Amino acid sequence: MQKRVITVIMLLLGISLGVSFLPSLWQTLKLTGVTWLDNIFTNALIGAIIFIILAMALGNSIVALIKKLEKGISEVSISYLLFGSLGAIVGLILGVLISIPFYNIPIPFFNLGMPIIIMALLGYMGARVGTTRIEEWGKLMAGKRKEQKEGEVLERKIDDHFHKYKILDTSVIIDGRIYDIAKTGFLEGTLLIPNFVLYELQYIADSGDSLKRVRGRRGLDILNALQKEEGISVEMYDGDFEEIxxxxxxxxxxxKLLDGVVVTNDYNLNKVSEFQNVPVLNINQLANAVKPVVIPGETMRVMVVKAGTERQQGVAYLDDGTMVVVEDGQHFMNETLEVVVTSALQTAAGRMIFAKPAHAQKGITENGNNNSKK
Known part of the structure; x- marks a missing residue:
């Protein structure tokens, strides 16, 4: 279908160019007296034949070029196209105005070449200014909020300080906890999944490493679950940044472009985002924040599962994954015992609790009481 459209366009173009320029060619060749050659029908036919041959020879290349342009345009956001087009139009208008004096110069290069160069240069510069300052143009063109009238129901407005989009990265999707958090309703706004994150998930799911393949497929399952959940708003971002x-x-x-918030559990991405003044929601920080607070002197029951790094230490874990280091815990390997919390340490990796067996604490207390009685 595309080749037929291209052929028709080339046919019409050949007819118009043949009628317009072939009479000048016949005049140059001194063939204006040949009536069967120098007439409108012959000129149109010759132009049509020439351009049909060109369409047949270059049809596949033109179709491939059109598909490449369509793909490139589809990957660019609407705001990028809008502001780029407006910038190019403004640049071309300025180029036309600046080129007017050059048309009066009786030198071929200045009256023909210079206007073309000026318009091309200003059009390109206008497009670049329009596409590289999208955020600033958007804020400039945004209208001011209307003042709330008395007696009306208060409506929530989205302004420059309200972050609507929560942009998910690959690690937080594979982690899976984002689905449970979103279901609770604590994440307001829209979850945004960029195409380049989806491509990375697909690449991981197609990996030859079985562990990576399982992680990638889990991430794709989480995305499908988020999209099917009725109370969760999920959108895709089709644009890309090919220079990055x-x-x-x-x-x-x-x-930065959408004034959104990055949702991640990657420690390095968290720090880089904070350095560049990009808001971040870290799932690991949220998990640490909602863990129950323990106070020295509290008791709990744990199972010692492995030896610690120091002598005779044992390591246990709570249901939320918090590590408990038990003093003299190696003597109770794979046993459930009651321990007393001695201290707690908050690190970047999470919370760590130090404890000792409760019966040892009782023994120390009893000995202290006996000594005081004596």
Whole structure:
């Protein structure tokens, strides 16, 4: 279908160019007296034949070029196209105005070549200014909020300080806890999944490493579950930043562009985002924040599962994954015992609790009481 459309366009173009320029060619060749050659029908036919041959020879190349342009345009956001087009139009208008004096110069290069160069240069510069300052143009063109009238129901407005989009990175999707958090309703706004994150998930799911393959498929299952959940708003971002190779850098760039929030559990991405003043929601920090607070002197029951790094220490874990280091815990390996909390330490990796067996604490207390009685 595309080749037929291209052929028709080339046919019409050949007819118009043949009628317009072939009479000048016949006049140059001194063939204007040949009536069967120098007439409108012959000129149109010759132009049509020439361009039909060109369409047959270059049809596949033109179709491939059109598909490449369509693919490139589809990967670019609407705001990028809008502001780029407006910038190019403004640049071309300025180029036309600046080129007017050059048309009066009786030198071929200045009256023909210079206007073309000026319009091309200003059009390109206008497009670049429009596409590189999208955020600023958007804020400039945004209308001011209407003042709330008395007696009306208060409506929530989205302004420059309200972060609507929560942009998910690959690690937080594979982790899976984002689904449970979103179901609770604590995440307001829309969850945004960029295409480059989806491509990275697909690449991981197709990996030859079985562990990576399972992680990638789990991430894709989490995305499908989020999209099917009725109370969760999920959108896709089709644009890409081809000049940036790393996915983390693309996420930060997208968050700046949309004034969004990056949702991750990657420690390094968290720090880089904070350095570039991009808001971040870290799932690991949320998990540490909602863990129950323990106070020295409290008792709990744990099972010692492995030896610690220091002598005679044992290690146990709570249901939420918090590590409990038990003094003299190696003597109770694979046993459930009651321990007394002595201290707690908060680290970047999470919370760590130090404890000792409760019967040892009781023994110390009893000995102390006996000594005081004596």
């Amino acid at each position: 190779s790393e996915v983390d850098s693309k996420l930060i760039k997208l968050a």
